[in-house]
Amino acid sequence: MRILVVCAAGASSTFVAQRVRHAAHDRGLSYSAFAGTERSLPIDLDAADVVLVGPHLSHALERIEREAAPRGTTVVLLPHDIFQDLDGTRTLALVRDAVGGSGGLPPAAGTAPLP
Template sequence: MRILVVCGAGASSTFVAQRINGAARAQGLAWLAVATNEVSLTDEIASSDLVLLGPHLAPHLARISALAAPNGVGVVLMDADAFADVDGTRMLARIATAVQDGTVRHDSGEPH
């Protein structure tokens, strides 16, 4: 599964993506988190399974969800403390919940 972690400029999302990747490896999951910014999202969304949207981008949730929907890509708004998740386990649990509740519609378990 390919996960886009989106923040305004892409800096904070890099840390979150690295932490998610470490937590996923530790649990034996073939999930790949990739950091991007809001501007690049349009180019990357079709090759992804899930978008994790930074909490500061909450006002853009509806627009980004509409952009993701035609591609069958789920969108999850990260919790306000997502950037404080130092080992990525809380975000990994949030992603697992999105898989279970159907937010991720075509989880193959493998990155694209």
């Protein structure tokens, strides 16, 4: 699974992508996660199965969903506190939930259900 993390300038998305990549690796999953920006989104969408949108881009969510729909790409708006997910497991659980259940992921041990 290819996970694109989008933010305004690419800084915070880089941290989230790195953390989710490590969490997937720790679970033995061959997922890739990469960072992008709102400006690079039209190009980056072609390489993504799931797009995680930074909470500060909530104003652009509908447009991002419209751009992703023809590609069959799932779009998830990240919660405001996602940057506190230092090991990436919560973010990985959001991906799992977004793709309809396990999405090839084993259950997230010690992860509380998300609201």
